[in-house]
Each structure stands twice: as structure tokens, then as C-alpha cells.
Amino acid sequence: MRLSLGRQLLLLLGLAFIPAIGQAILYRHATSWSQPPVDSAPVSLSQAEAWGSSVLWVDARNDEAFERGHIPGAVQLNEDRWDDLLRGLLTAWAPERKVVVYCSRQTCNVSHEVAERLRKEGGLTNVYVLEGGWEAWQKQHP
């Protein structure tokens, strides 16, 4: 029996709801359905600057954005070239230093991902995400 295109569409779109609803029920307490989860270690620009030279700035943006401009002394680390760039970060890193990761703006996510990988895979503990990212830095340092 050959179903019409409309019925095929309805069947596919409808069938996908069944496991999706089941999975959503499993995750119902794991996240908020109205607000995004808050990052566990955000840091404001003024706070990070107050830490002075103990801060190791990590720029999580792509190569093009990094070349256009970055926080002085920042090392680049992103998921596009993780293995290559990680060496540079490890050279600059020391146990007493606070790692502050940033990306373009408040709503970008790559800084959170890089920070999470540094915590999970690198075992680093002093890892923070800069609130407002590069945009906040530029406003403060025009």
C-alpha cells in the first residue's frame, strides 16, 4: 500500500513526537523549560580585571575574530583547532592562574563550551566565563 505524500508527512512528523515526549518526560526535572540554565562560574569584567596578572584570558572565538582584535595577552582556544591551540594555553597556564574564557558577546556559547572542556578534560578548576564577552571588553576599553 502506497501512502500519499501528505499522509507520509503526517506519519513522520507525528511518529517523532512519541519518543520526543518520552525523552522530555525523563528530562522534566533536569532543566528549566522557560529560562536557560545559568552558568556556574560567570565573572564580570570588573571582577576579572581586579584579579590583575593572575588572569589568563582565553579567547574562544574563531581565527578571523581573534585576528581582528582580542584582549591583550589572551591566548586563543576554540573547538575548531582544539589540539593545536591547547599547547599554547598550557604554555601560559600555571596552577595559581585564573582562566577567564570569553567569546563575542553575552549570548554566545563557545566560551561556555571551552570552559566546560577545560574543566572536564583538562581538570582545571579556576575556570570562569566572562560576562558580556569581547563586546563588554570593547565597551570598557574603546
Added chain:
Amino acid sequence: MAETASITPAATTSGARWPLFVRRGFGLLVGAVFVYAGTIKLLDPLRFAADITNYEIVPWSVAIRLAFYLPWLEVLCGLALIFQRLFSGALLVTGTLMLIFLGATISLKARGLDVNCGCFGTVVNLGFGGHLVLDLALLGVLVLLWCWPR
């Protein structure tokens, strides 16, 4: 005349076999990509929701719901393409999804946002150019399959 009549059926059979083989091959290839992409995302729906939010097109409340639904739709359509069931419907859904992904990816670049596309979770990160090429290639195969005489 008799010779022509004896050659024609064989040529037709041979001619009909290879396109069917190629069509199934393309279906398997593109279906496998969708199953893979969907599976990776459904293993971590919260990460996928964050990836959707990064596009700054829909709010979190919509993104989290899409994050639970889209991966299953991708897997289901991928399986339909592989096993050649509900084939036309799966082609239409995946083709529409590819157009949406392409538009969203291009809009990211146009707005200068440096986010991971989330197409394959965090396992594969091809960058803007790589994703654009992959999306266009997949869309091309889907269009080819759609236009292929059935």
C-alpha cells in the same frame, strides 16, 4: 529486426538496475548522515537546546522543545531514507530541514556570530565553510533523489 528485439529487453533491464542501485546508495548515504546527526543530538538535548539558542532566532522556551523533537525527526527520516519507507515524505522533511539549517547558518555568518552550529553536537565541528559545503551537498543529493524517476 529480430536482433533488435532480442537486445532491447536486456538493455532496458540493465539500464533500470543501475539507477535503482545508485538511488538506494544515495538514500543510504544521506539517511546515515541524518541518523548519525540525530543520534548525537538526542544523547544531549540540553546542549542542542543551547546550540539552537545561540542562533538568536528563537527563545529558550522554544529551543528546548525543538531540541527534544528535531533529533528524533532526523533519526526517523534517516531510517526512512535508508529503508526506503515513507521515502517521499522523508525527502520532503529532510529537504525542508536542510533549507532551514542553511538559512540559519548563513544568517549566523551575516550577523558575525561565532557559535558552533550544533549540526553534529560537539563531536564534529567543521566550521562555517565546512558546514555550508556539507549542507549544500546533502541538499543536492536530496533534490536529486526527489527528481529521480520512481
